[in-house]
Amino acid sequence: MTTAQTKSARAFNFSAGPAMLPLEVLEASAKALIDYQGKGFGIAECSHRGKEFDGVIDEAIVRVKSLLGLSDTHDVLFLQGGATHLFTTIPMNFATGPVDYLVSGEWSQKAAKAAQAAGAKVNIVGTTEASNFDHSTAPAEWKLDPNAAYLHVCSNETVHGHRLPQWPTHPNLVVDASSEFMSRPHPATDAALIYAGAQKNLGPAGVVVAIVRKDWYPRIAKSVPALFNFQKQAEAKSMLNTPPTFGIYILLETFRWLEKQGGLAAMEKINEEKAGTIYSAIDGSNGYYKGTVSVAAQRSRMNLTFRLPNEEITDVFIKDAAKQGMVALKGYRTVGGIRASTYNAMPLEGAKALAQFMKDFAAKNG
Ligand SMILES: Cc1ncc(COP(=O)(O)O)c(C=O)c1O
Incomplete structure (x- = not known):
């Protein structure tokens, strides 16, 4: 398989771990x-x-x-x-x-x-x-x-x-x-x-x-x-x-x-941007998505957790996202909802794709 083929086949994998790794690695x-x-x-x-x-x-x-x-x-x-x-x-x-x-x-x-x-x-x-x-x-x-x-x-x-x-x-x-x-x-x-x-x-x-x-x-x-x-x-x-x-x-x-990549300070910058992109989609959804963390300053930049109005629509969200190449979004079994993990290997495009999907999904189902 060539690099290009491998790349095109790779999903945006939001798994909390074991999690996606950089293709070069x-x-x-x-x-x-x-x-x-x-x-x-x-x-x-x-x-x-x-x-x-x-x-x-x-x-x-x-x-x-x-x-x-x-x-x-x-x-x-x-x-x-x-x-x-x-x-x-x-x-x-x-x-x-x-x-x-x-x-x-x-x-x-x-x-x-x-x-x-x-x-x-x-x-x-x-x-x-x-x-x-x-x-x-x-x-x-x-x-x-x-x-x-x-x-x-x-x-x-x-x-x-x-x-x-x-x-x-x-x-x-x-x-x-x-x-x-x-x-x-x-x-x-x-x-x-x-x-x-x-x-x-x-x-x-x-x-x-x-x-x-x-x-x-x-x-x-x-x-x-x-x-x-x-x-x-x-x-x-x-x-x-x-x-x-x-x-x-x-x-x-x-x-x-x-x-x-430029070391940890460079990673922090890109991780802030990735998390910010998804948190903006949550906060800009007129309450359709609700973040599970009550203190905004403590929101994780790695594991972004939120809920949809009910469990049925959450399942639809997870299935529809997977159809678009965004996988492993199910929240932890004791918490439910959605967890999008955006570790270092998740590219900015992955965060942008998820944010866009969230906007489209809320417009269709909200
Ligand atoms: C913060 C944290 N600590 C500890 C663990 C346990 O790790 P392990 O399964 O490698 O023992 C995990 C696993 O997800 C974790 O996220």
Whole structure:
């Protein structure tokens, strides 16, 4: 299949994850899968201890640091088990006392529960569960424990469609950035630990990126099993066991692609424009579409959630959109309605096509 054919066959895929990836990334990865740099074998067919994969992981680490402006204070890890693995192992490693959790949606709630299950004394600094997580509690209202070992937040709630406009400042901040990682510049140097499942902005499922401040390692108890121990993983360059080599390769291609786009500030600009295009269609619909997030400043730029007048017409909307090449618009099962995920790989044309479709659909059915 030629590039042109592949391109013309590609849908505007609004999936929340695993999500669409840039075509250039897929093409370069497909090539490397079959034959890596003319060696007669693919990148998924060689040892993780060999020089080919070593070069891949080294370059991936350097590029993450460069994209985020990180120095040697932090390690970059490529782990397995997803973001769920991370919010399970973080308290095992670092909850040396009580811990603060902001509960602002499905994912931060799961993280707080995982910390409780791990035996940590969890202080919920704020929750909006009573309003079905339609926004996040404002930082001024958070009831922080001055003795907390860390503060955990989810910077973008994938299911409920809102984000923290700014990451909070805290001496020991832990951020689940899964669904907005590298979609805008992040104050990464100020965080103690950032983690992100790859399957939104970075690559396929099966890899989770963790960025860990090295001065945190002395907190880790000897009883933490090596595989779950962040320091041991860092010392082994994420290779205590066989890592998901091809997944990490795809991430490397994404990091190269991000640099070619102009880095994270350039991504933020285009992501603002994409989200703005769709939010304008919601806000300009005379109430036909209703955004599900109650605080406008917190609206996600990655997962845009809204409702139509009823469930039947929502189904028609999803089916009609799919006929026009716009797929995976169904909202999360506990929330319903529509969720349009506009990660880095979604082109501006995709957002414009959806906004136009929304206008036409409302004019026909409103
Ligand atoms: C913000 C956030 N955190 C955590 C997760 C869990 O990720 P995983 O399925 O990789 O464990 C998700 C998955 O969608 C997510 O969106």
